[in-house]
Amino acid sequence: MQKSIFKNLLTISALLLGGLVHAQSNFTSKTIGVGVVVADMERSLNFYVKGIGMVKTGNFTINAEFGKRGGLTGGEAVEVNILKLENSPEATDWKLMSFGKKSAHPAQKFIQDDTGPQYITIQVKSLKPIIERLKEQKVTFLGSTPTPLTKDTHFVLVQDPDGTFVELIGPMESIK
Structure with a gap:
């Protein structure tokens, strides 16, 4: 009987651990990219790059059609500037974009x-x-x-x- 209980505990433990490993393995990156809408792109780039010391590692444009189809914008295009603490794949993306509007917050x-x-x-x-x-x-x-x-x-x-x-x-x- 003790062997049976021990075997059942091992089976349950393996299932639980397997579930935890499975849940953690669903991500392709260890970082989270953060998108930040800013009022003034130049001023924000100046703060983060020249003040804090981040590096600009790239940029891309979300065109109007994709913005609308993807649910990101109401059909407005936006340029996104990618900043990182260092230029490496492991560094988090701090993605700045501006629609030229002041915050409602x-x-x-x-x-x-x-x-x-x-x-x-x-x-x-x-x-x-x-x-x-x-x-x-x-x-x-x-x-x-x-x-x-x-x-x-x-x-x-x-x-x-x-x-x-x-x-x-x-x-x-x-x-x-």
Whole structure:
């Protein structure tokens, strides 16, 4: 009887583990591409590329016909600029697009002021060069930043031109 119970437990465990592995294996990428609609493409590219330090890795156009047929737009074409933290296949796509319209969302002072995606977190090797670039762009730093998290790690919070919060976490000096 104990052999039978043990055999049944093994069978159930294998089925459960097989289900978990199957559920996790349905994805062809480890990252999620994020599409962000911005009011002013040039201003947003300047913030993310020249301020944060992302790299532009490409762009493409969603034509009007595909936009409508695919349910993405109401028949409006849009150019999409792809940014990444580094130019590698493993890096997340931060896809900026603009329809030239201001957001209908309220201006946010804190992350609880609206629903939906509110912030991104970027882990960096050194905060110092990013802080310098953002200061040159006259970006407002929120709270008492940089805020120490640990002995070596600090937290900086800013908002992009459309109000999305950007958390930057890393040491104040470069990692050797």
